[in-house]
Amino acid sequence: MELKYYRYFAKQYPLTVVGTLIILIIGLVALVAPLISPHDPLQLHLADRLLPPGHTYILGTDEMGRDLFSRIIYGSRLSLAAGVGIVSIAGIFGTVLGSVSGFLGGKTDLIIMRLMDIMLAFPSLVLALALSAALGPNFRNSILAVAVVKIPVYVRLVRGQTLSVKEKHFVKAAQTFGASKVWIISRHIIPNCLAPVMVQATLGIGEAILIAAALSFIGLGAQPPAAEWGAMVSMGRTYLLDQWWYATFPGIAIFITVVGFNLFGDGVRDLLDPRFRH
Amino acid sequence: MSKPILSLREVVKEFPIRGARGNLSFRAVNHVSLDIFPGETVGLVGESGCGKSTLGYMVMDLQPITQGEILFEGQKLADASKVERRKLQAKIQIVFQDPQSSLNPRFRIGQIVEEPLRLNGWRDKRERKNLVLQLLSKVSLGEEYLRRYPHELSGGQRQRVAIARALSLNPQLIVLDEPTSALDVSVQAQILNLLRELQQNLKLSYLFISHNLAVIRHLSSKVAVMYLGQIVEISGTDDLFAKPLHPYTKMLLSSVPNLNDERPLEVAVESEMPSAMHPPSGCSFHPRCPQASELCRQFNPELQRVNDLHWVSCHNFSQKEEETKGDA
Numbered sequence: 001m002e003l004k005y006y007r008y009f010a011k012q013y014p015l016t017v018v019g020t021l022i023i024l025i026i027g028l029v030a031l032v033a034p035l036i037s038p039h040d041p042l043q044l045h046l047a048d049r050l051l052p053p054g055h056t057y058i059l060g061t062d063e064m065g066r067d068l069f070s071r072i073i074y075g076s077r078l079s080l081a082a083g084v085g086i087v088s089i090a091g092i093f094g095t096v097l098g099s100v101s102g103f104l105g106g107k108t109d110l111i112i113m114r115l116m117d118i119m120l121a122f123p124s125l126v127l128a129l130a131l132s133a134a135l136g137p138n139f140r141n142s143i144l145a146v147a148v149v150k151i152p153v154y155v156r157l158v159r160g161q162t163l164s165v166k167e168k169h170f171v172k173a174a175q176t177f178g179a180s181k182v183w184i185i186s187r188h189i190i191p192n193c194l195a196p197v198m199v200q201a202t203l204g205i206g207e208a209i210l211i212a213a214a215l216s217f218i219g220l221g222a223q224p225p226a227a228e229w230g231a232m233v234s235m236g237r238t239y240l241l242d243q244w245w246y247a248t249f250p251g252i253a254i255f256i257t258v259v260g261f262n263l264f265g266d267g268v269r270d271l272l273d274p275r276f277r278h
Numbered sequence: 279m280s281k282p283i284l285s286l287r288e289v290v291k292e293f294p295i296r297g298a299r300g301n302l303s304f305r306a307v308n309h310v311s312l313d314i315f316p317g318e319t320v321g322l323v324g325e326s327g328c329g330k331s332t333l334g335y336m337v338m339d340l341q342p343i344t345q346g347e348i349l350f351e352g353q354k355l356a357d358a359s360k361v362e363r364r365k366l367q368a369k370i371q372i373v374f375q376d377p378q379s380s381l382n383p384r385f386r387i388g389q390i391v392e393e394p395l396r397l398n399g400w401r402d403k404r405e406r407k408n409l410v411l412q413l414l415s416k417v418s419l420g421e422e423y424l425r426r427y428p429h430e431l432s433g434g435q436r437q438r439v440a441i442a443r444a445l446s447l448n449p450q451l452i453v454l455d456e457p458t459s460a461l462d463v464s465v466q467a468q469i470l471n472l473l474r475e476l477q478q479n480l481k482l483s484y485l486f487i488s489h490n491l492a493v494i495r496h497l498s499s500k501v502a503v504m505y506l507g508q509i510v511e512i513s514g515t516d517d518l519f520a521k522p523l524h525p526y527t528k529m530l531l532s533s534v535p536n537l538n539d540e541r542p543l544e545v546a547v548e549s550e551m552p553s554a555m556h557p558p559s560g561c562s563f564h565p566r567c568p569q570a571s572e573l574c575r576q577f578n579p580e581l582q583r584v585n586d587l588h589w590v591s592c593h594n595f596s597q598k599e600e601e602t603k604g605d606a
Contacts, residue, residue: 169374170382172340172372172374173374173443176339176371177397177398178397179393191384
């Protein structure tokens with residue numbers, strides 16, 4: 001029965017299946033990185049600098065003679081951590097702020113929402129750049145910066161949901177039993193707002209990875225010698241004309257990962273769309 | 279009779295009109311007074327938008343009162359301290375119209391019925407579970423429902439759960455806000471019988487809000503007819519159905535199709551209810567009333583006594599009384 005359902009789903013949404021497979025593979029690679037990478041990603045082989053893809057170094061080496069393939073494998077850990085970390089932080093804070101804003105209304109709502117409007121008025125990359133520069137350029141701060149920038153998206157989403165959920169009679173019923181605002185928000189409002197948040201979060205992972213990589217690319221994220229895809233593309237850019245593989249392979253890794261998450265996110269959205277249910 | 283369990287005294291509810299210049303507001307409930315005695319069911323009928331649900335919400339403290347007062351067992355709710363008020367309020371519970379909306383879809387049935395207990399000081403988990411089982415059995419639901427979700431239940435079963443939850447704090451009064459309107463006719467009867475049974479066993483009072491006259495008649499001992507925020511007629515059920523005095527009541531009664539009764543509509547249903555935003559002058563019913571006179575257009579009639587249980591607010595009433603006297 002279950003299997004039949006999955007098979008039907010795969011036929012109906014082949015791209016979602018592709019996305020899911022990509023994510024699963026990348027996740028697995030990140031998990032077993034030390035077991036499958038042929039070299040130490042940080043080990044310098046100064047005699048083997050900038051070698052093209054070949055036998056010993058499958059995808060070639062960088063200007064310090066580090067194995068690119070191993071570095072890309074380890075890079076998946078950082079990118080996944082960045083993507084999941086960013087949407088988790090933004091999602092959690094956004095959900096709390098949005099539900100409080102929507103449920104309490106009045107001045108609280110006004111203040112929170114105007115703050116979010118101010119944040120939304122900046123292009124997200126510019127704001128993330130400024131925040132990350134202000135916090136000090138390292139990988140953790142760049143994740144925090146992007147997460148903060150992404151919060152308004154979730155606040156708006158959850159606030160809208162809250163406005164409709166709070167009119168439901170089960171909220172009124174809880175009030176008649178003397179439930180506190182914290183109780184109502186945490187038990188009644190938030191659990192009933194989560195479906196669209198999950199969709200937004202899965203759709204947002206790809207973009208979050210991209211922004212985190214962009215910050216690393218301009219030197220505000222992961223610092224050398226960390227094996228981060230964005231930083232690797234940035235370094236490889238200098239050698240692009242003569243050593244094309246250096247910037248290209250990390251770039252392809254970013255591309256595949258982001259596409260995987262976007263396909264998966266689209267699938268989740270279709271799955272949770274009430275019109276999909278038969 | 280004993281003392282009323284719930285009294286409304288000249289209760290007024292005004293909603294401010296947003297975007298209006300000055301302090302414009304409209305009256306959803308206009309000087310309503312009503313007594314509910316222990317063990318009694320008071321039916322509240324009226325068209326949608328007449329303020330009957332708002333009245334129920336005010337009793338439940340879900341809407342603040344603009345004017346007037348609500349007394350529970352002789353005690354003013356507005357005067358009670360927060361703690362006292364919680365205690366008083368626990369004795370009044372509500373069952374909403376649509377059980378789809380009144381049960382949190384993310385809660386299991388057990389959690390739904392348990393919630394009021396948790397919020398009102400039942401700390402012991404096992405004790406709570408036993409109570410929940412007892413409550414479910416009162417509404418004829420077995421233990422197997424504890425772990426189900428609302429969407430796994432039928433409409434009637436869901437309404438039973440809502441009733442079980444309302445019973446959890448041993449209330450004395452339950453506000454029933456159209457509890458059967460969202461249900462199939464066959465299920466309606468079951469729920470009504472259940473409510474009647476519970477009333478007898480638990481000595482409950484009901485404030486039964488509905489637009490369905492047949493249902494009101496089935497359950498109520500006293501009926502109040504509301505029109506545009508005012509009670510226009512209030513009477514014992516049998517009396518009201520046998521001898522309606524207010525033209526609006528007559529209109530409502532004659533609009534109920536009846537298979538056994540072939541008499542034509544005495545009073546045709548005329549036009550729509552006017553907007554509460556722009557209430558008519560004088561008697562609010564006069565634009566639809568076949569007997570409206572100049573007096574009705576200018577002055578709002580007060581409730582007049584017909585007998586101890588029967589009151590009506592209509593300028594034309596005393597004349598009619600004379601007519602019936604003349605006939606006798």
